[in-house]
Amino acid sequence: MIFDVTPKQLLEIAGHKFSSIYKWQLARYRYGMGVFKVDWALSEQVPFKSDVCKQAGTVHIGNTFEEIAQSEYLISKGQHPEKPFVLLAQQSLFDNTRAPKGKHTLWGYSHVPNGSTKDMTDSIEKQIERFAPGFRDTIIGRHTYNTNQIEAYNPNYIGGDINGGVIDIGQLFTRPALRGSPFRTSSKGIYICSSSTPPGGGVHGMCGYHTAERVLKDLFPIHYSVKI
Amino acid sequence: MINHQSDYDAVVVGSGPNGLAAAIRLQQAGLSVIVLEGKETIGGGMRTAELTLPGFKHDICSAIHPMALASPYFKTLNLDTHGLEYIQPRYNLGHPFDDGSSAFLDNSIEETANSLGVDKQTYLDLFRSLVNIWPDIDQDVLAPLHFPKDPVALAKFGLKALTSASFFVGNFKTKQGRGLWAGNTAHSLQPLTNISTSAIGLVLSTVGHISGWPIPKGGSQSIADALASCFKSLGGKIETNTWIKSWISCLKPKQ
Ligand SMILES: Cc1cc2nc3c(=O)[nH]c(=O)nc-3n(C[C@H](O)[C@H](O)[C@H](O)COP(=O)(O)OP(=O)(O)OC[C@H]3O[C@@H](n4cnc5c(N)ncnc54)[C@H](O)[C@@H]3O)c2cc1C
Numbered sequence: 001m002i003f004d005v006t007p008k009q010l011l012e013i014a015g016h017k018f019s020s021i022y023k024w025q026l027a028r029y030r031y032g033m034g035v036f037k038v039d040w041a042l043s044e045q046v047p048f049k050s051d052v053c054k055q056a057g058t059v060h061i062g063n064t065f066e067e068i069a070q071s072e073y074l075i076s077k078g079q080h081p082e083k084p085f086v087l088l089a090q091q092s093l094f095d096n097t098r099a100p101k102g103k104h105t106l107w108g109y110s111h112v113p114n115g116s117t118k119d120m121t122d123s124i125e126k127q128i129e130r131f132a133p134g135f136r137d138t139i140i141g142r143h144t145y146n147t148n149q150i151e152a153y154n155p156n157y158i159g160g161d162i163n164g165g166v167i168d169i170g171q172l173f174t175r176p177a178l179r180g181s182p183f184r185t186s187s188k189g190i191y192i193c194s195s196s197t198p199p200g201g202g203v204h205g206m207c208g209y210h211t212a213e214r215v216l217k218d219l220f221p222i223h224y225s226v227k228i
Numbered sequence: 229m230i231n232h233q234s235d236y237d238a239v240v241v242g243s244g245p246n247g248l249a250a251a252i253r254l255q256q257a258g259l260s261v262i263v264l265e266g267k268e269t270i271g272g273g274m275r276t277a278e279l280t281l282p283g284f285k286h287d288i289c290s291a292i293h294p295m296a297l298a299s300p301y302f303k304t305l306n307l308d309t310h311g312l313e314y315i316q317p318r319y320n321l322g323h324p325f326d327d328g329s330s331a332f333l334d335n336s337i338e339e340t341a342n343s344l345g346v347d348k349q350t351y352l353d354l355f356r357s358l359v360n361i362w363p364d365i366d367q368d369v370l371a372p373l374h375f376p377k378d379p380v381a382l383a384k385f386g387l388k389a390l391t392s393a394s395f396f397v398g399n400f401k402t403k404q405g406r407g408l409w410a411g412n413t414a415h416s417l418q419p420l421t422n423i424s425t426s427a428i429g430l431v432l433s434t435v436g437h438i439s440g441w442p443i444p445k446g447g448s449q450s451i452a453d454a455l456a457s458c459f460k461s462l463g464g465k466i467e468t469n470t471w472i473k474s475w476i477s478c479l480k481p482k483q
Binding site (some may be wrong): 103 | 246251260270290291316324403428448474
C-alpha cells in the first residue's frame with residue numbers, strides 16, 4: 001500500500017497499524033503557510049507598465065526584497081499583509097487553447113497564514129493594479145479559493161499548505177519523520193510517497209519515484225533488478 | 229468500486245504526480261498496480277478546469293513547471309509520446325518595480341545578468357557555476373539524504389543552499405538583483421530569515437537557465453493525462469471516485 005497523502009491523513013487511515021513512536025512523529029509533523037488562490041477571466045491581457053512583464057510566463061509582484069521579506073514575515077506571525085507578495089501566471093499569452101480568441105486567463109495566489117479564511121481578493125488586485133493600471137477594468141470573471149476551500153478540494157493541502165508540510169531545516173531531510181527511509185512507515189508494506197517526503201513540494205514525481213524504489217528493494221528484490 | 233484489490237501487487241492511493249510516478253515505476257518493474265483516486269478525475273495538483281466562464285481553462289493548482297521538465301524521472305518517460313507538449317514563454321519570469329523598471333529571468337544567464345547593473349558579474353559567476361554542476365547533483369538534490377554521486381559538487385551547492393535568503397541577498401547590491409532573489413526564494417513559503425530558504429531560489433533559477441519555466445499546452449491536466457496514459461500503456465489500472473477514509477482490509481495487496 002502506497003499513500004500519496006500527508007501524515008495527518010495517513011494517521012486517520014492507518015494510525016492503528018503504526019507503532020506509538022511513529023504515530024507521535026507523524027502527529028508532530030508541521031504544516032506551513034497556506035495560499036489564497038484567484039483565477040481571473042480577462043477581456044484583454046494584463047496592462048503591465050513593464051514590457052517584460054507583458055511577455056513573461058510568471059510575474060512576481062512585491063517590489064523590493066525588503067517588502068517581500070516583510071510580507072512573508074508577517075504571514076509567518078499569523079498576520080495578513082496589506083501589500084502581499086503575489087505570484088501570477090499568464091498561460092494564455094503563450095497557449096491559445098486556454099481562452100477564447102483575444103481573451104485571457106490569469107492565475108495567481110498570495111501566501112496567507114495556515115488555515116486563514118480571509119478574502120485576499122482586494123489586496124491582491126490592488127497589488128496588480130499598482131504595476132498594471134487599468135487591470136481591474138479587464139476582469140470579466142473571477143474564481144477564488146481560501147485555504148479551507150483548497151483543502152476541501154484536495155485533502156493533501158492541509159490548511160492551504162501546497163508543499164505538504166514546511167520544508168524548513170527541521171523537516172528538510174527528515175520529512176515526514178526521522179527514520180532509515182522516509183518513505184517506509186512503521187508498518188510493513190505501508191509506504192508514504194506524497195510531497196510530505198523528500199524532496200518536497202512541486203510537480204516532479206521524485207517523491208513517488210524514490211518511494212517505488214524503496215518498495216521494490218524491500219518487498220520485490222527480484223523486480224528491483226529490472227532496469228528501466 | 230474496489231473489489232479485486234488482492235489481484236494487484238501494489239495499491240497506490242492518490243493520483244497526484246507522486247502517486248502516478250510511484251505507480252509507473254512499479255508497473256515498469258513488472259508489478260501489477262492499481263491507483264485509487266478519491267475525486268472523479270485524476271491528477272491531484274495538476275488539474276485544469278473552466279472555473280470562471282465557458283472557454284476559459286484555469287489551472288486549479290500548479291501552473292508553471294520548471295521541476296516537471298527538470299525531473300530526472302519524468303525525463304525517462306518520454307511523456308511527449310503521450311501527448312504532453314511544453315511551451316516556453318518569452319521570459320520565464322518578470323518582476324516589476326514601482327519606478328517602472330523590471331528585472332527578469334530569461335533562459336540565458338547572460339541576458340538575465342545584463343539587466344542587473346553592477347550585480348552582473350556576481351550573477352554570472354553564481355549561475356554559470358551552478359548550471360555547470362547541476363547535471364552532477366540533480367539526482368542528489370532531489371532525493372532523500374544519502375551519499376552523493378559527486379560530494380564536492382554537492383557541497384558547493386549545499387553551502388549556499390543552506391543559508392537564509394536574507395543572508396544570501398547580501399551578495400546583490402541592486403534593487404533588481406535583490407528583488408529577483410526575494411521572489412524566487414519566497415517560494416519556500418517561509419520567512420526569508422529561515423536557514424535553507426536559499427535552496428529553492430537557487431534550484432528554481434538554475435533550472436530556469438537550463439530548461440526554462442514552461443507551461444504545458446492545454447493546462448497542467450495535460451501532465452496528469454500523459455502520466456496516466458504512460459501508466460495504462462504499461463498495463464496499470466486506475467479507479468476514480470474511490471476515497472479511502474479508513475482502513476479497509478480488502479486493501480491488502482497480494483503477497
Ligand atoms: C494553488 C497551487 C499552486 C501551485 N503551483 C505550482 C506550480 O506552479 N508548480 C509546481 O511545480 N507546483 C505547484 N503547486 C504544488 C503542487 O501542486 C504539489 O506540490 C503537488 O501536486 C504534490 O503532488 P502529490 O502527488 O504529493 O500530491 P497531490 O498532487 O496533492 O495529489 C494527491 C491526490 O491524492 C488524492 N487523495 C488524497 N487523499 C485521498 C484518499 N484518502 N483517498 C483517495 N484519494 C486521495 C487527492 O484527491 C489528490 O488527487 C501548487 C499547488 C497549489 C495548491
